Amino acid sequence: MIALIGLVAGVVLGLLFEPTVPLWLQPYLPIAIVAALDAMFGGVRARLEGIFDEKVFVVSFVSNTIIAALIVFLGDQLGVGSQLSTGVVVVLGIRIFSNAAAIRRKLFGA
Amino acid sequence: MSLLSDLFAGKVLDPGYAEAAARREAAGEREPRRGRFRHGGVLLVLIVVGLLIAVAVAEVRRSEPVAQQQRSRLIGEIRTRTAESDELQRRLDRLRADTERQRVAALARSEAGRRARADLTAAGAAAAAVPVEGTALVVTLADAEPQDGGRRRADAGRVYDQDLQVLVNALWAAGARAIGINGQRLTPTTAIRTAGEAILVDYRPLTGPYEVTALGDRDRIEGALRRSAAGRRLQALEDRFGVRYGTRRTDEARLPAAGALQLRHARPRGEGGRGEGARGEGPRGEGTRRP
Numbered sequence: 001m002i003a004l005i006g007l008v009a010g011v012v013l014g015l016l017f018e019p020t021v022p023l024w025l026q027p028y029l030p031i032a033i034v035a036a037l038d039a040m041f042g043g044v045r046a047r048l049e050g051i052f053d054e055k056v057f058v059v060s061f062v063s064n065t066i067i068a069a070l071i072v073f074l075g076d077q078l079g080v081g082s083q084l085s086t087g088v089v090v091v092l093g094i095r096i097f098s099n100a101a102a103i104r105r106k107l108f109g110a
Numbered sequence: 111m112s113l114l115s116d117l118f119a120g121k122v123l124d125p126g127y128a129e130a131a132a133r134r135e136a137a138g139e140r141e142p143r144r145g146r147f148r149h150g151g152v153l154l155v156l157i158v159v160g161l162l163i164a165v166a167v168a169e170v171r172r173s174e175p176v177a178q179q180q181r182s183r184l185i186g187e188i189r190t191r192t193a194e195s196d197e198l199q200r201r202l203d204r205l206r207a208d209t210e211r212q213r214v215a216a217l218a219r220s221e222a223g224r225r226a227r228a229d230l231t232a233a234g235a236a237a238a239a240v241p242v243e244g245t246a247l248v249v250t251l252a253d254a255e256p257q258d259g260g261r262r263r264a265d266a267g268r269v270y271d272q273d274l275q276v277l278v279n280a281l282w283a284a285g286a287r288a289i290g291i292n293g294q295r296l297t298p299t300t301a302i303r304t305a306g307e308a309i310l311v312d313y314r315p316l317t318g319p320y321e322v323t324a325l326g327d328r329d330r331i332e333g334a335l336r337r338s339a340a341g342r343r344l345q346a347l348e349d350r351f352g353v354r355y356g357t358r359r360t361d362e363a364r365l366p367a368a369g370a371l372q373l374r375h376a377r378p379r380g381e382g383g384r385g386e387g388a389r390g391e392g393p394r395g396e397g398t399r400r401p
Contacts, residue, residue, distance in 0.1 A: 006153040010160020018168050029166050036159045043152075046127035053130040058151040060126055061159075 003043075027076065028069040031088055035064035038092045041099035048106040068092070235287065238297040238368035242288045246363030247328045249277060249335070251344070252319030254352030267351045269318055271304040273344065274311075277322055278302065280340030284331040286324035290365040292316050293323075297368045312368070319354070328359050 021029060039061035046052040068088050075084030217223035217230075234240050251274065254267025278296060281289055289296045291311050296302075300312045308315035324331055335341045335357070347353040 002153055003156050006156030007160045010157040010162075011164045012160075013157065014161040014164025014168065019165060021165060021169055026169065029162065029169065033159075033162050033166055036155075036162055039155070040159060042127070049127070051127045051131035053127055053134075054151050056126045056130045058155055061155045 027081070027085075028072055031068045031072050031085055032065045034089055034092045034096075035068035036061060038095050038099070039064045041096050041103065045099045045102045045106070048103060064092075236298065238288060238295045238365075241365065241367045242325055243362070243364040244287070244325050245328055246323050246325045246360050247281075247286075247331045247335075248358050248360055248363070249281070249322040249324070250319055250354070250356045250358070251277065251322070252354040254354065267353055269309070269320060269353060271302050271309050273347065273353070274309060274320060274322070275302050276340045276343060280335055280338045281322065281324040281331060283338065284324070284326075284334030286326045286331055288325040288365050290323045292321055293365070295365050295368040300368070323360075323363050323365060325363055325365065332357060332359075 039057065042060060043052060043057045046056070071088055072081055072085050075081040213230075214227065217227040235242065251269045253269055274291065278289055278291070291302070294311055294314065294316070296311070302309065302311050304310070305315070308317065309320070310316070344353075344355045348355040
């Protein structure tokens with residue numbers, strides 16, 4: 001419940017204030033979102049399995065987004081930014097899907 | 111490769127939670143620790159996630175109108191420029207008409223002026239500088255129908271630039287006042303030539319059928335054309351190669367002025383003195399008549 005409230009509050013805040021993203025930060029925004037989604041699904045799955053831990057959740061979110069952004073930043077500096085973004089998205093996408101599959105199994109038993 | 115093997119083995123890809131749970135189990139705690147803020151961290155993180163998503167959505171929706179705006183701005187600029195050049199063209203036409211009126215008025219004052227004006231009118235008509243209309247003879251030339259393929263050479267029945275050249279010269283000789291091919295006005299120096307498959311008239315490609323409009327006395331032009339070598343040549347082309355050749359008369363023909371006439375032999379009076387204005391090096395060897 002509290003999680004849903006937080007999410008909605010964040011969306012509302014973002015839509016209300018519409019903060020402008022600086023140009024140098026824009027390439028990292030989508031990657032950061034994918035990483036955040038990964039952390040979120042991991043948290044939901046842990047919650048359903050009864051092993052949720054707030055510290056693990058916060059740390060995994062922060063480290064996920066920062067590392068994903070760093071990888072893309074490094075790739076940009078090396079000239080392989082788009083390829084590394086693809087790699088990050090693929091890896092995180094696989095994790096998101098497996099977590100979503102686990103959640104589905106827990107919720108619907110299928 | 112451990113990611114893929116873990117994936118296929120169906121293991122948890124992020125073992126952080128399981129490890130934390132195992133640690134708690136070892137320490138003998140039942141409930142997960144609440145942390146300092148009692149879900150405050152979760153709330154904070156989720157607010158940040160929501161913020162990120164909202165910002166990304168807003169960003170995407172903002173950047174799309176930017177591209178759209180640039181596009182419509184460019185389109186608007188094109189329209190503005192087109193309108194500007196149309197306006198300039200209209201102004202040019204107005205000024206030309208104005209100049210013409212003033213010239214007429216100025217030249218009408220003296221006998222020499224009237225003579226000069228008559229010369230000027232004749233020269234303008236001869237140089238295709240003014241639009242003309244009137245009765246005309248229209249000569250049509252078209253490539254032969256490719257009916258009996260194989261017997262004739264593939265391009266034997268085509269109309270060549272030479273055919274048009276001969277025809278146009280014959281029409282000039284027959285007394286045509288003005289000539290146009292497919293509505294394009296010919297000047298005395300207009301080139302008719304072939305480039306690849308197309309015939310260029312004044313460096314603009316034309317496609318067949320070619321309609322050569324000759325303004326003037328139709329009976330005289332038609333008779334002279336029929337008797338001329340060009341007429342016989344075209345008749346022979348029709349008979350032997352199937353090139354379609356025909357003439358018809360029209361009462362109301364209109365030809366525009368030839369585009370972009372260049373003054374080649376006239377100079378402003380102040381620069382070169384009187385004699386400079388009439389250097390006779392034109393294609394017809396005449397030059398301008400007046401200094």
